[in-house]
Amino acid sequence: MATTSVSTASNLHTQTPQAFSSHSQNNSNPPSLHLSFSNSPISLQKLRLSAPNSGNSRASAILNVLKTEQHSESASDVQRDSDPVLKSSKPTILVSEKLGEAGIDLLRSFGNVECLYSLSPEDLCAKIGECDALIVRSGTKVTRQVFEAAKGRLKVVGRAGVGIDNVDLQAATEFGCLVVNAPTANTIAAAEHGIALLAAMARNVAQADASMKSGKWQRNKYVGVSLVGKTLAVMGFGKVGSEVARRAKGLGMNVIAHDPYAPADRARAIGVDLVSFDQAISTADFVSLHMPLTPTTNKIFNDTNFAKMKKGVRVINVARGGVIDEDALVRALDSGIVAQAALDVFTEEPPSKDSKLVQHENVTVTPHLGASTKEAQEGVAVEIAEAVVGALRGELSATAVNAPMVPPEVLSELAPYVTLAEKLGRLAVQLVAGGSGIQSVKVTYNSARDPDNLDTRLLRAMITKGIIEPISDAHVNLVNADFIAKQKGLRISEERTVVNSSSENPVESIQVQISNVNSKFASAVLEDGHVTIEGKVKYGIPHLIRVGSFSVDVSLDGNLILCRQVDQPGMIGQVGQILGERNVNVSFMSVGRTVKRTKAIMAIGVDEEPDKDTLKMIGEVSAIDEFVFLDL
Numbered sequence: 001m002a003t004t005s006v007s008t009a010s011n012l013h014t015q016t017p018q019a020f021s022s023h024s025q026n027n028s029n030p031p032s033l034h035l036s037f038s039n040s041p042i043s044l045q046k047l048r049l050s051a052p053n054s055g056n057s058r059a060s061a062i063l064n065v066l067k068t069e070q071h072s073e074s075a076s077d078v079q080r081d082s083d084p085v086l087k088s089s090k091p092t093i094l095v096s097e098k099l100g101e102a103g104i105d106l107l108r109s110f111g112n113v114e115c116l117y118s119l120s121p122e123d124l125c126a127k128i129g130e131c132d133a134l135i136v137r138s139g140t141k142v143t144r145q146v147f148e149a150a151k152g153r154l155k156v157v158g159r160a161g162v163g164i165d166n167v168d169l170q171a172a173t174e175f176g177c178l179v180v181n182a183p184t185a186n187t188i189a190a191a192e193h194g195i196a197l198l199a200a201m202a203r204n205v206a207q208a209d210a211s212m213k214s215g216k217w218q219r220n221k222y223v224g225v226s227l228v229g230k231t232l233a234v235m236g237f238g239k240v241g242s243e244v245a246r247r248a249k250g251l252g253m254n255v256i257a258h259d260p261y262a263p264a265d266r267a268r269a270i271g272v273d274l275v276s277f278d279q280a281i282s283t284a285d286f287v288s289l290h291m292p293l294t295p296t297t298n299k300i301f302n303d304t305n306f307a308k309m310k311k312g313v314r315v316i317n318v319a320r321g322g323v324i325d326e327d328a329l330v331r332a333l334d335s336g337i338v339a340q341a342a343l344d345v346f347t348e349e350p351p352s353k354d355s356k357l358v359q360h361e362n363v364t365v366t367p368h369l370g371a372s373t374k375e376a377q378e379g380v381a382v383e384i385a386e387a388v389v390g391a392l393r394g395e396l397s398a399t400a401v402n403a404p405m406v407p408p409e410v411l412s413e414l415a416p417y418v419t420l421a422e423k424l425g426r427l428a429v430q431l432v433a434g435g436s437g438i439q440s441v442k443v444t445y446n447s448a449r450d451p452d453n454l455d456t457r458l459l460r461a462m463i464t465k466g467i468i469e470p471i472s473d474a475h476v477n478l479v480n481a482d483f484i485a486k487q488k489g490l491r492i493s494e495e496r497t498v499v500n501s502s503s504e505n506p507v508e509s510i511q512v513q514i515s516n517v518n519s520k521f522a523s524a525v526l527e528d529g530h531v532t533i534e535g536k537v538k539y540g541i542p543h544l545i546r547v548g549s550f551s552v553d554v555s556l557d558g559n560l561i562l563c564r565q566v567d568q569p570g571m572i573g574q575v576g577q578i579l580g581e582r583n584v585n586v587s588f589m590s591v592g593r594t595v596k597r598t599k600a601i602m603a604i605g606v607d608e609e610p611d612k613d614t615l616k617m618i619g620e621v622s623a624i625d626e627f628v629f630l631d632l
C-alpha cells in the first residue's frame with residue numbers, strides 16, 4: 001500500500017447538527033466546532049469542456065454541487081407556463097445590457113427574463129435580490145455590493161463576452177455565485193476590429209475622413225505607412241491575439257508575440273515566434289494588445305515600458321483600457337515615442353469628453369466596438385444563454401471562471417462518489433459531540449488509480465459541504481467550498497492510498513476522520529482519537545462500510561440509527577420491535593463486530609425520523625451501550 005499526501009483546505013466554526021444520543025457528552029449544548037484548514041484555494045481556471053451540453057445524467061450528477069434551490073427542470077416549459085405553481089418557480093434572469101434576440105429567446109424558454117438596460121448601480125442593487133441570474137456585457141459593474149444586495153439568491157452571473165474584469169470574482173466566489181462567460185463567439189469580431197484599427201491608423205483613415213467632411217482635401221498631410229514587412233508584436237497570444245497574428249501574416253507582416261502562458265508550438269504553427277516582453281516591445285513597429293486586465297497587466301504599458309519601445313511605434317488596443325497608463329501614453333505620443341495609437345477600450349468607459357487621449361490628433365478611437373458585429377452578438381448571446389441556463393439547471397458550466405475544471409467524463413464517473421462524499425461529511429460531523437473543537441479533518445481516498453489520475457477537488461468540496469451545512473447556515477457549493485471552509489477555520493487534509501484492486505472505479509472507498517474530538521458515539525473513535533468512518537459506492541449506491549473499527553454495510557439513504565451493544569441473540573428483534581410499534585419503517589439493517597460475543601455495532605436505516613420517546617426506549621435496552629440517530 002502506497003500513500004501519497006496531497007493537499008488541503010481551510011477552517012470552520014459552527015453550531016450543532018440535529019442528532020440524538022443516549023450517552024452523548026454535553027448533549028444539551030450545541031457542539032461548537034472549531035476547525036482549522038490550511039489554505040488550498042480552488043484554482044480559478046476556465047472550464048473547457050468538449051461537450052458543454054452533454055445531457056441530464058451529468059446534470060443530475062452534479063445537481064448538488066452548484067444548486068442551492070430547486071427549480072423544476074424536469075417539467076417541460078409548456079407544463080411550467082400553464083401551471084401557476086411551476087411558473088412561479090421559474091428562475092428570474094436579469095439582462096442588464098443589450099443581448100442578441102436568439103439568446104433572449106433561449107432564456108425566455110427557461111425563465112422569467114427582464115431586460116433592464118439602463119440601471120444605475122443603486123437600481124441594480126435594489127433589483128438583484130429578486131434575481132437568480134444576471135447577464136451583463138462590459139458596461140455593468142458587478143461589484144461586491146451587488147452580491148451583498150442579492151442576499152444569496154443570485155446563483156449565476158453570465159458575462160456575454162470574454163473579459164470578466166467588470167465582475168468582482170472574489171466576491172462572487174465568497175457568495176457561492178458561479179460566474180460564466182462566453183469566451184469564443186466574439187473572437188473573430190475582436191480580431192477583425194484589431195486589424196481594422198491597425199490598417200485605419202496606418203493610413204489615417206479616420207483623420208482623413210473627418211478632414212474631408214470638414215471641406216478639406218489634404219493629400220500630403222495624410223501620407224501613411226505601409227504594413228508589409230513591418231514587425232507586429234502581439235501582446236497576449238490567446239484566442240484574439242492568435243487570430244490577429246494569423247491575419248497580420250496574411251498582410252505580409254513579420255509577427256512576434258509575447259505571452260507567458262501560451263505554448264510555443266501553437267505560435268510556431270502559424271509562423272509566430274514567442275519572445276520576451278522586452279524583446280517584443282523593443283523590436284516592434286506595431287504593438288497590438290490582447291491580454292486580459294489583471295493585477296499583473298494593470299498599466300503594464302507605462303512610462304518605463306513606452307521608453308523601451310522603438311521611436312515611432314504604433315499601438316493598437318482592443319483588449320482593455322486599464323492595461324495602458326493613459327497619461328503615460330499621452331506623454332509618449334507627445335514626445336513622439338509613440339507615433340500613433342488606435343484604441344477601442346478605455347480605463348473609464350465612456351471616457352470624459354475632454355480626454356486628452358481621445359482628442360489627440362494621432363489617436364484613432366472607437367467606442368468599445370470590438371465585439372460589436374451582428375454575428376458576434378448573436379453568437380455571444382446564445383453562448384451565454386446556454387451557459388446560464390445550464391448553470392441554473394445545476395450543470396457545471398463549460399465556461400465557469402470561478403470553479404475548478406472538471407471534464408464531463410470525470411464528472412459522470414464521479415457522480416455516485418460525489419453523493420457518497422457529501423453523506424460521509426454529514427455523517428462524520430454529526431458524530432462529533434457538542435463542545436468539541438474540531439481541529440482538522442483528514443480524508444483518505446483508497447484507490448487503485450495512479451494518484452495523479454484522480455481529481456479529488458469535487459469530492460473534497462462535497463465533503464466540505466457535508467460537514468459545514470448541517471452545522472451552519474452557509475450554503476456550500478463547488479464555487480465557495482474552499483473559501484467557506486477556510487473562513488470557518490476548517491482544516492481538511494487529503495491523502496490518497498493506492499490499493500490493490502480494479503482501477504475501473506475511480507475510488508475504492510473514502511475514509512473521513514475528524515481529529516481530536518469527543519464523539520457522541522464513542523465506538524466511532526479509533527484508538528488514535530479520531531472519529532472515523534468509511535464509505536464506498538456499491539452498485540452505484542453510496543454505502544457506509546466502517547464506523548470506528550467496526551465493519552458495517554448499509555446504504556446511505558434516509559436516516560440512520562447506530563447502536564453499540566453486547567453481541568448476543570435477540571438484539572435486532574428488540575430494536576426492530578420498538579421501531580415497528582411506533583410505525584417507523586426499517587429500510588435496512590447491518591451488524592458488525594470485532595470479536596464474536598463481545599461488542600457489536602448495529603446500523604439501522606429508517607425511513608421516518610423516530611420521535612424522542614422512541615429513541616429513549618432504544619437507549620433503555622439494557623444490552624445497548626450507546627446509540628446515536630443520524631440525519632443523512
Ligand SMILES: NC(=O)C1=CN([C@@H]2O[C@H](COP(=O)(O)OP(=O)(O)OC[C@H]3O[C@@H](n4cnc5c(N)ncnc54)[C@H](O)[C@@H]3O)[C@@H](O)[C@H]2O)C=CC1
Nearest residue numbers: 162163190236237238239240259261291292318319370371
Ligand atoms: N474590445 C472588445 O470588444 C473585446 C475585447 N476583448 C479583450 O481581449 C482580451 C483577450 O481575449 P481572448 O483572446 O478571447 O482571451 P484569451 O484568454 O484567449 O487570451 C488572453 C491571453 O493573454 C495571455 N496573458 C495573460 N497575462 C498576460 C501577460 N501578462 N502578458 C501577455 N499575455 C498575457 C493569456 O495567456 C492568454 O493567452 C480579453 O481579456 C478581453 O479583455 C475580447 C473580446 C472583445
Ligand SMILES: O=C(O)C(=O)COP(=O)(O)O
Nearest residue numbers: 137138160161162163371
Ligand atoms: O468580450 C469582451 O471582453 C468585450 O470586451 C466585449 O465587450 P461588450 O460585450 O461589447 O461590452
